[in-house]
Every structure is written in structure tokens, then in C-alpha cells.
Amino acid sequence: GAVVSQHPSRVICKSGTSVKIECRSLDFQATTMFWYRQFPKQSLMLMATSNEGSKATYEQGVEKDKFLINHASLTLSTLTVTSAHPEDSSFYICSASDRNYGYTFGSGTRLTVV
Amino acid sequence: DAKTTQPPSMDCAEGRAANLPCNHSTISGNEYVYWYRQIHSQGPQYIIHGLKNNETNEMASLIITEDRKSSTLILPHATLRDTAVYYCIVRVGPRNAGNMLTFGGGTRLMVKP
Numbered sequence: 001g002a003v004v005s006q007h008p009s010r011v012i013c014k015s016g017t018s019v020k021i022e023c024r025s026l027d028f029q030a031t032t033m034f035w036y037r038q039f040p041k042q043s044l045m046l047m048a049t050s051n052e053g054s055k056a057t058y059e060q061g062v063e064k065d066k067f068l069i070n071h072a073s074l075t076l077s078t079l080t081v082t083s084a085h086p087e088d089s090s091f092y093i094c095s096a097s098d099r100n101y102g103y104t105f106g107s108g109t110r111l112t113v114v
Numbered sequence: 115d116a117k118t119t120q121p122p123s124m125d126c127a128e129g130r131a132a133n134l135p136c137n138h139s140t141i142s143g144n145e146y147v148y149w150y151r152q153i154h155s156q157g158p159q160y161i162i163h164g165l166k167n168n169e170t171n172e173m174a175s176l177i178i179t180e181d182r183k184s185s186t187l188i189l190p191h192a193t194l195r196d197t198a199v200y201y202c203i204v205r206v207g208p209r210n211a212g213n214m215l216t217f218g219g220g221t222r223l224m225v226k227p
Contacts, residue, residue, distance in 0.1 A: 004157075006157070034214045034215075036217075043201075043217045043218060043219055043220060044152075044158070044217040045217075046214050046216070049214055091155070093157045093158070095157075095158075095214075095215070102160065102163075103160065103215055104160070105150075105157035105158045105159070106157050107156055107157045108155065108156060108157045110155065
């Protein structure tokens with residue numbers, strides 16, 4: 001079946017620094033990838049849609065200059081949280097989409113900003 | 115995408131069947147019913163999906179009413195490892211890979227010994 005690898009699984013960073021999260025589709029090509037954020041005891045909230053070779057589409061209220069998304073190949077999308085603040089601490093999850101496999105989710109990244 | 119309504123929480127005894135309901139009264143003719151679950155601190159896991167016929171796989175069964183306005187996910191013999199949040203999502207079919215999944219509140223299933 002389809003596998004999506006997300007790395008790192010956990011990261012702790014200092015306020016003001018940037019953190020990059022990678023999302024890879026291991027055995028299929030993902031024309032579209034999605035980035036979600038999840039706060040404790042809440043549901044997943046879509047942050048942005050990433051299409052290979054084009055600019056990401058951000059949901060309302062998500063700052064594109066703070067959450068940089070790059071989808072340079074059909075198997076890799078990255079989310080960079082720039083100038084991280086404690087309120088950015090959350091669980092970030094990527095999903096890769098393919099016409100044959102549908103949606104497959106990564107295992108998530110727990111970001112803690114101190 | 116059609117909105118779904120699920121009970122916020124349910125309990126189930128280990129070894130018994132877990133029946134998780136979902137209402138989707140505004141579902142359109144071309145929209146499928148998808149079920150995912152999320153175990154604590156993990157990404158969502160696909161369980162099953164269907165259009166109008168009942169579906170069964172190695173994980174669960176999906177029963178969709180004839181009018182398609184509601185469905186039930188059945189875990190036939192729940193185990194402690196089935197404790198998770200279960201999300202019912204309605205959207206256009208799997209071939210439309212460009213559209214995102216929209217998650218509601220889901221049902222928090224607690225399987226108890």
C-alpha cells in the first residue's frame with residue numbers, strides 16, 4: 001500500500017528559529033500534498049494545499065510567509081515554520097494524494113517551541 | 115463537501131462489536147463516505163470508504179442507509195488497540211485527488227477491558 005514518511009517525528013526548537021518538516025511519498029507519486037495542524041484535543045485543521053511545481057494554496061488565516069511550503073518533486077513536500085513562537089507548538093501532519101491510493105497520511109511531527 | 119455529524123464519544127467492551135454512527139443528510143449523489151481513525155499522536159489511518167453499497171474489508175464494515183443520509187462503521191470485535199478518534203468524512207470520489215479532506219470532530223471510541 002501507499003506509504004507517506006514524515007520527518008522528524010518530534011522536534012524542540014528555540015523561539016525565533018526555523019524548523020523544516022519533510023513529507024515523502026515512498027512508493028507513489030503525489031501530485032498534491034496537504035499540510036494539517038492539530039492542537040491538543042482538537043481536530044485536524046487544513047493549513048495549505050501543495051501542488052508539485054506550483055505555489056501552495058493557503059487556508060484563510062494561515063500566514064504564507066511564516067509557513068513556507070515547497071513541493072519541488074512528486075515525492076517530497078516540505079513545511080518550514082519560520083521564526084517559530086511558542087504558539088506554533090502543535091502537531092503537524094502531512095497527507096499525500098494520488099488517484100490510485102487516495103489519501104495517505106504521515107505519522108505527524110510534534111513541534112515544541114521553547 | 116457535505117457536513118457530517120458524529121457523537122463525540124462512545125465506549126465499547128473489548129471483544130464486542132463497536133458501531134459508530136454518522137449522519138450526512140446533505141450528501142450529494144457523487145459523494146463517497148470515508149472513514150479514518152487517529153490513534154493518539156499518530157497520523158490518521160484510512161479504514162474504509164463507500165458510495166452506496168455496504169463495504170467490508172479486513173478492518174471494518176461500512177453500512178450505508180438506502181437514502182445515503184447516514185452510515186455506520188462496524189468494528190466486529192473491538193480490541194484495546196482500536197481506541198482512537200474515528201472520523202467520518204464525505205467528499206467526492208477517490209479519483210478527485212486534488213481536493214482535501216475536511217475533518218469534523220469525530221467520535222472518540224474508548225475500548226474497555
